[in-house]
Amino acid sequence: MVKITIDGKKISAKEGETVLKAAQRAGIFIPTLCNNDAVKPYSACRMCLVEVAKNGRTKLVTSCDYPVEEGIEVNTNTERIQRDRKVILELLIARTGETPELKKLAEKVGVKEVRFKVRNFDDCILCGLCVRVCDEVVGAHAIGFRGRGMEREVVPPFDVENEQCLACGACAEICPVNIIDIFEHDGTRELPKWHKKSRLVACRVCGKYFATEEEIEMIRAKTGLPDEILYVCPDCREHNFTI
Amino acid sequence: MRSIRKKEDLLNLYENLRKEREKQGKFISVCVDTGCLATGSGAVFSALKEEIAKAGLNPEGEGVKKILRGTGSLGFDSENPVVVIYPEKIFYRKVRPGDAKYIVHKTLLNGEIIERLLYKDPETNEPIPYLDDIPFYKHQKRLLLANHGIIDPLSIEEYISIGGYQALLKALTEMEPPQIVEEVKKSKLRGRGGAGFPTGIKWEDAAKRDSDIKYVICNADEGDPGAYMDRSLLEGDPHSVVEGMIIGAYAVGASHGYIYVRREYPKALESATKAIEDAREAGLLGDNILGTGFSFDIEIARGGGAFVAGESTALMASIEGKPAEPHTKYIHATQAGLYSKPTVLNNVETWANVPIIINKGADWYGNIGTEKSKGTKIFSLVGAVKNSGLVEVPIGTTLREVIFDIGGGIASEKKFKAVQTGGPSGGVLPESLLDMPIDFDTLTKAGSMMGSGGMIIMDEHTCMVDVARYYIDFLSKESCGKCTPCREGLRQMLDILTRITQGEATMDDLDLLEELSYVVKDASLCGLGQTAPNPVLSTLKYFRDEYVAHVRDKHCPAGVCAALIEYEIIPEKCTGCLACKVRCPVGAIEGEKGEVHKIDPDKCIRCGICMEVCTFDAVRIK
Numbered sequence: 001m002v003k004i005t006i007d008g009k010k011i012s013a014k015e016g017e018t019v020l021k022a023a024q025r026a027g028i029f030i031p032t033l034c035n036n037d038a039v040k041p042y043s044a045c046r047m048c049l050v051e052v053a054k055n056g057r058t059k060l061v062t063s064c065d066y067p068v069e070e071g072i073e074v075n076t077n078t079e080r081i082q083r084d085r086k087v088i089l090e091l092l093i094a095r096t097g098e099t100p101e102l103k104k105l106a107e108k109v110g111v112k113e114v115r116f117k118v119r120n121f122d123d124c125i126l127c128g129l130c131v132r133v134c135d136e137v138v139g140a141h142a143i144g145f146r147g148r149g150m151e152r153e154v155v156p157p158f159d160v161e162n163e164q165c166l167a168c169g170a171c172a173e174i175c176p177v178n179i180i181d182i183f184e185h186d187g188t189r190e191l192p193k194w195h196k197k198s199r200l201v202a203c204r205v206c207g208k209y210f211a212t213e214e215e216i217e218m219i220r221a222k223t224g225l226p227d228e229i230l231y232v233c234p235d236c237r238e239h240n241f242t243i
Numbered sequence: 244m245r246s247i248r249k250k251e252d253l254l255n256l257y258e259n260l261r262k263e264r265e266k267q268g269k270f271i272s273v274c275v276d277t278g279c280l281a282t283g284s285g286a287v288f289s290a291l292k293e294e295i296a297k298a299g300l301n302p303e304g305e306g307v308k309k310i311l312r313g314t315g316s317l318g319f320d321s322e323n324p325v326v327v328i329y330p331e332k333i334f335y336r337k338v339r340p341g342d343a344k345y346i347v348h349k350t351l352l353n354g355e356i357i358e359r360l361l362y363k364d365p366e367t368n369e370p371i372p373y374l375d376d377i378p379f380y381k382h383q384k385r386l387l388l389a390n391h392g393i394i395d396p397l398s399i400e401e402y403i404s405i406g407g408y409q410a411l412l413k414a415l416t417e418m419e420p421p422q423i424v425e426e427v428k429k430s431k432l433r434g435r436g437g438a439g440f441p442t443g444i445k446w447e448d449a450a451k452r453d454s455d456i457k458y459v460i461c462n463a464d465e466g467d468p469g470a471y472m473d474r475s476l477l478e479g480d481p482h483s484v485v486e487g488m489i490i491g492a493y494a495v496g497a498s499h500g501y502i503y504v505r506r507e508y509p510k511a512l513e514s515a516t517k518a519i520e521d522a523r524e525a526g527l528l529g530d531n532i533l534g535t536g537f538s539f540d541i542e543i544a545r546g547g548g549a550f551v552a553g554e555s556t557a558l559m560a561s562i563e564g565k566p567a568e569p570h571t572k573y574i575h576a577t578q579a580g581l582y583s584k585p586t587v588l589n590n591v592e593t594w595a596n597v598p599i600i601i602n603k604g605a606d607w608y609g610n611i612g613t614e615k616s617k618g619t620k621i622f623s624l625v626g627a628v629k630n631s632g633l634v635e636v637p638i639g640t641t642l643r644e645v646i647f648d649i650g651g652g653i654a655s656e657k658k659f660k661a662v663q664t665g666g667p668s669g670g671v672l673p674e675s676l677l678d679m680p681i682d683f684d685t686l687t688k689a690g691s692m693m694g695s696g697g698m699i700i701m702d703e704h705t706c707m708v709d710v711a712r713y714y715i716d717f718l719s720k721e722s723c724g725k726c727t728p729c730r731e732g733l734r735q736m737l738d739i740l741t742r743i744t745q746g747e748a749t750m751d752d753l754d755l756l757e758e759l760s761y762v763v764k765d766a767s768l769c770g771l772g773q774t775a776p777n778p779v780l781s782t783l784k785y786f787r788d789e790y791v792a793h794v795r796d797k798h799c800p801a802g803v804c805a806a807l808i809e810y811e812i813i814p815e816k817c818t819g820c821l822a823c824k825v826r827c828p829v830g831a832i833e834g835e836k837g838e839v840h841k842i843d844p845d846k847c848i849r850c851g852i853c854m855e856v857c858t859f860d861a862v863r864i865k
Contacts, residue, residue: 043571044726046766060765066573080765084728087762091731115755116735126724145566145724148549150734152724 006074013068020048020063023076030063030076031085031109033092033176034127039136041065045127046088047105051075060084082110090114096123101177123179126152130171130180140164140218143171143194156194166214167191167198184209203233210234247526249534250416253408260307260404267308269351271295272327272392275313276478277510278471283339284324288313290343291326298347307404310351315391315479319379320632322362327392332374335360365629365651379630382648384611386619387595388635391479396514399521402482408527410598414490415535418601423494424450427597429605431617436462436553436590437665437694438770439616439683445587449495449577452585457497459488460562460581460588463504463511464546464553467666468717470697472621473591475633477504477511480595481518485541487597489527492539495587500541503558507548516543550721554769555588557723568723569769590695592621613639616682620693626700629654634698636681643677646700657702661786665694667714668774670781671707690781692774706803707786708793712740714778722771729772732763736779743790745806746797753790757783802864805849809865812853814839816861823853823862 001012006023013022018041023030033045043062050063053073063076075081089109093102094116102125126145131154134140142165146155156162167189172180183190189198189212198212210233220230229237247253273279273288288311295302295310302311317325322336328350335346338360349355361370362377371377385391394401402408414423428443449457461484465473477484488500502519504512519541522528530538544562546552552567559581561567580586596618600608612618616638622645625631629651636645642662646652653659663671664681670691672679679685683693701710719733739756742748760776760783767773783790792798799807812823812832817839824832824840831847834840842853842862854862 043768046727046768049766061573062571062768065571083758084762084766087732087759088727088766091727091735094735095731117738125727126730128725147724148551149720149722149724149730152730 002068002070004068004070004072004074007076015068017068018064019050019052019061019066019068019072019074022068023050023063023074028076029108031105032064033105033125034129035064036129036133036174036176038174039129039132042128042132045092045125047085047109049081049084051078051081085109086111090116092125094118095121096125096177099123099177099179121150122153123177124154125177126154127176128154129174129176130154133170133174138166138168138170140166140168142166156196159195161195161197163214165191165194165196165198166218167196167212168215201231203236204228204231205236206233208233246524247533248531250412252526253403253412253533257403257406257409260400261406264307264401264404267304269331270304270310270312270329271346271351272312272314272329274316274323274325274392276316276475277508278320278475279316279323279325280510282320282323286340287324287326287338287343290340291347294343294347295351297344298352307398307401309395312393312395314394315388315396316475316633317374317392318385318388318475318633318635319377319630321630322632326360327374329393333372334362334374334377336362378651379632379634379649382644383635384619384637385635386599386611387476387483387592387621388479388633390483391475394480396479396481397517399482399518399525402480406602407482407598408486410601411486411489411527412533414601415493415533415537420450420494420496423490423601426605427494427600430600430608431605431612431615432593432596432600432608433616433683434590435592435596435620435695436555437692439693442589442593442596445577445589446491446495448575449497449585449587452578454585456499456584457492457495458581458584458586459492459495459497459500460558460586461488461500461502461594462553462555462558462588462590463502463508463515464558465508465591465695466505466548466550466553466721467695467697469625469699470623470666470695472623472633472696474508474511476591476595476621477502477508478514481514482522483595483598484515484591485518485522485528487594488541489522489532489539490597490601491587491589491594493537495585497585497587498539500539501544501562501581502541503544503546503552503562505546505548505552512543512545519543549723550718551723551769551771554771556769558588559586566723568725569771571768592696611637613680613682615684620681620696622696622698624650624698624700626698627653627655627657627659627702627705628700638682639680641678641680642672645681645698646677650700653700653702655702657704659700660703660705661701661707661710663691663699663701663710663778664697665692665774665777666697667717668692668771668777669694669697670777671701671710671785672781673785675785690784691777704801704803706744706799706801707782707789708740708743708799709801709803711778711782712737712744715740715775718771718775722775726766726768726772728763728766729768729775732759732767732772733775735759736763736776740779743793744799744804746793746804748794750791750794753783753794808849809844810842810847810849810851810853810862811865812840812842813861813863816859818859818861820859822856822858826852826856828852 011026031047033047034042041064043065048063093114097120169182172182187200200209292302304310324338326335326338356372424446432442433439549567552561554569557567557569576586619635621635624634661671715737719737722729724730760779764776819837831843
């Protein structure tokens, strides 16, 4: 156990965990956008900045990837942090326009007005969660960043439909601002943002669509399971098989 | 060349080459680095070669005795192409291919000095024949650039003939790794890439790590506009960098090294590649170096040209084949760097300092510089200065000495206004700070930074808002875009700055710009964003009046911002020559031949061509 202080509160943190984790377990709120337990920390949105004092020196760090150290004093809500957070959120809203998710966070961190010109460049906040979940969890590497600076955007390679994409929808699920649409109709699943259209597979037992063809093929390649199992939806499988 | 397998091999080789080199008589050296070639030194080199051959001599000479040498830059770039005749160091400037026969026949063969090719003292107009007497050189201390001019950088024999790789020999055969780390620590050498982190402490941390493999990296991804000291070092003396890296690798226990060079530096790439190949062939890289059992090799990694790739974590990502995007450094590279292994990353100039420190000792080195920062620093002195080029001075030299004693002051009749140090994300410092000694800490305190050593001089006709806008424009495009403050913050800063230069901003915008600058500095992920607001914050600090003039009075005091100026013709001076009228691209000038002309402000696009073409100084900015 590592003893640290967060906002004056003495906390026993686990060896190797991040300041954010320790704070969350202690019920201390630190705003985040690009953080999700499913993937590695990315420290890009900068919302989770905190002040860490160590050996008499204070520095600003991202709590999502700063490892706890014995005796550090963390402050999550100083004037400096409040200012930085508010401006960062203002910058994001200026980029995307006021979306419900950002509005909610803005209220929480005290943004009263956006002083920058709201330009609605893009509705994506470039937190990279979709890219990372696709890389780290799904393993499909179907989308990535293109361009740099203000030109940065998330696209599938060459911005065209690609075979790696399983249309699994993990990207849509993890997106903190809900901008990745996913539609299902007539036996197809569509993710227009990635120009992806996939045929859905119907369960051999109940007849309900339950996965895309690409997902089935990926599971087949990984597990070698026979069709009798692969083409049965999880619900029916539970009732009919013991694997 | 035969392989050097043990200590004695290198010593014998050095003895032989040194003796051979001592027999060297007069020789001509021509700078053939990228900057010099751009001014036509290649043609001068060819012409000299031809003339020497015509005179019945072999320009190549024998071994290390050459009559003509293509060398690294001598630094005085505003006088290029430069030719120097050794051993007297007769300095010829702005040499053209046609001068070759005179240089060969008069100076090389007969010892005569050609006066018309000499540099003239700007004050007395007296010609100065010898390099060491020229003010540009007199006030410098050239340690790192010492070999520029006297060796062919592509020849390992030449490097060895003047004592090259003797520091390596000393380090590997007389010193233990901890001793080397201690020596570098004692020397107080600080990283020349910009941040000024103590090199010895970095090495010490890497040395104590237990790992199956460790790396050393040379950062040659120099990307600051106007800065070229690293390119010059790699082109002019690549073996000094390689030697420094081998010593560093031995000290920290690394077995593999990379030199990360940007692809836009083809000559630096060529000379670094050649140096590595030659060192390997000689036995100074590879297995069992000098028979000591220590093995180490270097390979080249080529950068794609992103400015942010010079940031250490982005650079390592790039070597690993990933996009050059930085990540946080809470775990230091010395613990988990390249491929998550302990890594020492130093800049070209830092590595080049290492052989000097080992050769001469930390005590000797400690005599140069300030209390906290030792040694020399190379600056690229450019902009509105008279003598531009690469300048090497002890750390702690004042800005005034560099800009006025070495740089000769402002090139035109205009007055000095400001100097920007540290590249695009350095600060802009005013005249009142000219007597400040240049070191890492003083510059940072003043709101600028050492950076890699860019020094851009500005005269009074430079608009500080326009300058700040220019750099933020550059940096916003070079931001990788990963973190919010840098990507979105710089975009908004650029927006506000643009509105200021167009006279569309309010005083509230000024406050917002300042607040945003602090947040970008505070909250950005890497060094790029953390330093990017420097040009804005420093100009706001030292030249706030100019911002206010733009915002409140809709006036650009320097007469630069197109939207805020108006050109007019002075009737008393205008002769009605039609020159401006003919050249005006939008037909904004009225008046017949012989009549006083008039500019229509509504049509005028403020391009300034009328002012440029008027030979009677009859056009002015209102």
